[in-house]
Amino acid sequence: MISAPRTATDRTKLPYCHESFHNLQELRHSASLANKVFIQRDYTDGTICKFQTKFPSELDSRIERTLFEDTVKTLNNYYAEAEKIGGQSYLEGCLACLTVYLIFLCIETRYEKVLKKISRYIQEQNEKIYAPRGLLITDPLERGMRVIEISVYEDRGSSGSSSGSSTTSSSGR
Amino acid sequence: MRRSSAYIPVSTAAALLVSSSTLFFVFTCPWLAENVSLSFPPCVGIVFLFAVANFTMATFMDAGVFPRADDDEDKDEDVRAPLYRTVEVRGVQVRMKWCSSCHFYRPPRCSHCSVCDHCVEDFDHHCPWVNNCIGRRNYRFFFLFLLSLSLHMAGVFSGGLLYVLDHLEDLWELHAAVTLAVMSVSGLFFIPVLGLACFHLVLVARGRTTNEQVTGKFQGGVNPFTRGCRLNLQFVLFSPIMPRYTGKLSDRVPVPVHPPFHHPESQTLTPVKSSENCVPSQTPPVKSLEEVDDPDSKHRTSPPPLPPKPDPVLLKNHLAALEESLLQSRAVMPSGHKTNPLQTSESPTKVLYQVPRDQIGTRISPLVPQEHASDPSLLQSENPENSLTLNSRSLSLKHSHRRVAETPGPSASVLISRSGSLSYDSLLRPVERLGSQTPFLPMDSSLSRGPGCNCSPVFMNISRHSPQHREPSPVCYDSLAKPLMSSIQERREPDEKDRPLAPNSGIYDIPSRRSLPHDFRGPSSRGPTPPAYGSREFLLSSAAYGYGSRSHLSSSSSSSLTRTPRAASSPLHFNRSLSPSFYHSLDRHSQQFPSALPSSSYGHQKALAFIRGEERPEPEL
Numbered sequence: 195m196i197s198a199p200r201t202a203t204d205r206t207k208l209p210y211c212h213e214s215f216h217n218l219q220e221l222r223h224s225a226s227l228a229n230k231v232f233i234q235r236d237y238t239d240g241t242i243c244k245f246q247t248k249f250p251s252e253l254d255s256r257i258e259r260t261l262f263e264d265t266v267k268t269l270n271n272y273y274a275e276a277e278k279i280g281g282q283s284y285l286e287g288c289l290a291c292l293t294v295y296l297i298f299l300c301i302e303t304r305y306e307k308v309l310k311k312i313s314r315y316i317q318e319q320n321e322k323i324y325a326p327r328g329l330l331i332t333d334p335l336e337r338g339m340r341v342i343e344i345s346v347y348e349d350r351g352s353s354g355s356s357s358g359s360s361t362t363s364s365s366g367r
Numbered sequence: 368m369r370r371s372s373a374y375i376p377v378s379t380a381a382a383l384l385v386s387s388s389t390l391f392f393v394f395t396c397p398w399l400a401e402n403v404s405l406s407f408p409p410c411v412g413i414v415f416l417f418a419v420a421n422f423t424m425a426t427f428m429d430a431g432v433f434p435r436a437d438d439d440e441d442k443d444e445d446v447r448a449p450l451y452r453t454v455e456v457r458g459v460q461v462r463m464k465w466c467s468s469c470h471f472y473r474p475p476r477c478s479h480c481s482v483c484d485h486c487v488e489d490f491d492h493h494c495p496w497v498n499n500c501i502g503r504r505n506y507r508f509f510f511l512f513l514l515s516l517s518l519h520m521a522g523v524f525s526g527g528l529l530y531v532l533d534h535l536e537d538l539w540e541l542h543a544a545v546t547l548a549v550m551s552v553s554g555l556f557f558i559p560v561l562g563l564a565c566f567h568l569v570l571v572a573r574g575r576t577t578n579e580q581v582t583g584k585f586q587g588g589v590n591p592f593t594r595g596c597r598l599n600l601q602f603v604l605f606s607p608i609m610p611r612y613t614g615k616l617s618d619r620v621p622v623p624v625h626p627p628f629h630h631p632e633s634q635t636l637t638p639v640k641s642s643e644n645c646v647p648s649q650t651p652p653v654k655s656l657e658e659v660d661d662p663d664s665k666h667r668t669s670p671p672p673l674p675p676k677p678d679p680v681l682l683k684n685h686l687a688a689l690e691e692s693l694l695q696s697r698a699v700m701p702s703g704h705k706t707n708p709l710q711t712s713e714s715p716t717k718v719l720y721q722v723p724r725d726q727i728g729t730r731i732s733p734l735v736p737q738e739h740a741s742d743p744s745l746l747q748s749e750n751p752e753n754s755l756t757l758n759s760r761s762l763s764l765k766h767s768h769r770r771v772a773e774t775p776g777p778s779a780s781v782l783i784s785r786s787g788s789l790s791y792d793s794l795l796r797p798v799e800r801l802g803s804q805t806p807f808l809p810m811d812s813s814l815s816r817g818p819g820c821n822c823s824p825v826f827m828n829i830s831r832h833s834p835q836h837r838e839p840s841p842v843c844y845d846s847l848a849k850p851l852m853s854s855i856q857e858r859r860e861p862d863e864k865d866r867p868l869a870p871n872s873g874i875y876d877i878p879s880r881r882s883l884p885h886d887f888r889g890p891s892s893r894g895p896t897p898p899a900y901g902s903r904e905f906l907l908s909s910a911a912y913g914y915g916s917r918s919h920l921s922s923s924s925s926s927s928l929t930r931t932p933r934a935a936s937s938p939l940h941f942n943r944s945l946s947p948s949f950y951h952s953l954d955r956h957s958q959q960f961p962s963a964l965p966s967s968s969y970g971h972q973k974a975l976a977f978i979r980g981e982e983r984p985e986p987e988l
Contacts (some may be wrong), residue, residue: 225628241475321622
């Protein structure tokens with residue numbers, strides 16, 4: 195739920211979509227989208243879906259390198275699993291032919307199942323690791339599997355009256 | 368978007384298939400079942416059903432359409448970014464071209480379909496008989512359709528032949544006449560369909576798409592996408608079907624993001640979360656980051672763990688915030704920009720700076736100083752090294768996220784505004800432009816060549832590769848005829864306008880951008896009538912595709928190969944159906960600019976005219 199800022203000063207300062215400030219004592223910093231970092235695909239092994247694990251410099255101060263690399267490697271593994279040509283994909287292909295492709299109306303293919311797993315994984319990573327660091331990962335499926343988009347949020351401190359609160363809290367450090 | 372005439376081939380094909388087969392089943396099959404074999408009609412029936420199913424899937428299944436890139440994905444790549452980006456695929460350099468409609472670099476094997484106006488993954492071709500693009504997701508259906516249709520036609524023809532041979536004495540009787548008609552239809556279409564099926568069989572075995580085959584991409588050399596005949600077949604037939612990229616996305620619950628944000632500990636200190644340690648380590652190297660002030664404030668206020676009231680900042684709602692931040696970053700540019708002309712003593716620069724900026728937009732404005740700078744008659748010379756390093760530095764900052772990080776790269780997008788103003792500052796003091804301007808750092812090593820180089824990095828890549836053997840150059844347009852190329856080069860001056868950063872030409876032709884002909888501006892620029900696959904027009908257009916792209920490469924200014932801004936689309940946007948519009952546009956160009964000036968002097972004249980404040984005819988942009 196987002197409500198408009200209550201006080202006139204707050205209304206002038208903040209965009210409508212930002213958090214509501216119920217009273218000055220509870221002023222907290224809002225997060226605003228500062229930047230988006232795009233992790234590109236790694237095509238060295240062909241057109242299989244794989245993302246570069248190179249750590250982007252923009253995230254240098256935002257997240258630990260290992261966490262980021264773990265995330266991307268896990269995603270790559272998921273995609274490799276989805277695209278694996280093996281027993282299950284053969285079965286699906288033959289079944290599809292036999293049922294004149296009506297099977298696609300009934301069951302979910304393995305790729306779709308893995309994509310759901312990926313979506314859950316990204317959600318979980320966002321909640322546990324990235325959002326506390328002011329980052330958000332967008333599912334690459336939304337971008338056509340071309341990039342992993344990481345939105346970088348910055349702590350936009352509220353101005354004016356909030357600086358009082360920030361100094362008080364800093365003095366209370 | 369598609370005209371109704373696009374539905375004629377597909378409805379014809381469907382109608383012919385269904386009606387002929389129905390007639391066959393009704394009139395011929397009874398006799399066949401009795402006299403030849405009871406199992407013959409069911410077999411034909413099954414094959415027919417399979418063919419229809421594959422036809423339906425090929426027609427209605429999304430080929431692997433890429434959704435268009437958002438603005439924010441594109442904003443990192445400004446106009447100076449090169450038209451091509453090279454990537455290595457299994458040891459082979461493959462170029463990814465910037466798609467001006469979809470606003471991303473096309474992945475390898477991706478191509479933009481002009482009929483459908485979208486980029487398709489593993490683009491094979493646009494098939495008019497199914498009125499759909501054939502790409503990654505539906506290629507197997509198309510391939511199986513061809514095979515099954517060939518088989519079905521063979522079955523129908525042979526069944527009909529057996530019937531007719533047995534009823535030679537009374538061919539005017541209804542059943543025989545119908546059978547004869549069906550036979551002739553199937554016999555007529557059998558040869559082309561079988562030919563196409565064999566063609567695709569070869570393509571599958573070789574691991575190529577029709578697009579690659581026709582444009583001769585791997586003609587001389589190695590195809591990095593092939594896995595061997597057996598594995599290619601396996602991939603086509605049995606790889607999992609990817610879901611659509613476009614269309615609904617989930618029911619995802621947006622994750623709230625709210626400060627305070629946790630930051631990683633600095634490397635020099637023991638991993639103890641302490642705000643005091645973080646602050647000093649962060650400030651020095653990232654001075655120019657806007658965020659520098661924020662970590663200080665963040666850390667000062669970090670102690671309270673979580674605020675009692677959750678303040679969800681939903682991702683979707685940050686569009687407004689993003690716009691705001693974009694506006695802010697853009698505001699930096701005009702503010703940095705407008706003050707400078709006031710400081711300089713050269714009034715001509717003022718005109719050049721301001722006019723294109725206003726009219727073309729902030730994306731082009733970084734180019735303007737260089738356009739101005741490249742004209743020696745207007746400018747005093749300055750320390751070239753200084754300018755070059757400044758340029759390359761500002762550029763490397765822009766492209767730092769793209770592996771050209773020669774300077775320690777803070778966030779590129781944050782710095783775009785700054786580097787924009789940097790380049791303004793550096794070029795305000797008039798700079799003598801060097802021979803090889805490197806405002807666009809498309810690739811890597813070729814940049815190291817200094818001012819003496821006359822070739823673009825891209826061009827150098829190509830030229831470097833082509834003498835050896837065809838393959839490392841990913842695109843080999845071997846079929847080009849020299850006279851054609853030279854004639855195309857002559858006609859390419861209009862195209863220069865679209866590439867404002869020509870390293871060897873004197874001036875960046877920004878004002879002339881507006882004189883692009885009208886029909887190169889939108890989806891309409893893709894051509895009025897896309898040629899059908901297999902038609903002569905199509906072959907011509909794909910040849911033109913090859914010609915055009917090659918002429919891009921071979922022209923000296925093609926090095927600049929920068930992307931057009933969002934506002935304008937590339938006039939010579941090469942894709943398969945370009946042929947009619949391609950030649951048409953070339954004619955238009957040649958009419959409009961009859962004097963075949965070299966691009967540099969042409970641009971020079973334009974710049975001079977601009978400086979004098981002449982009114983130029985500006986068709987549209």
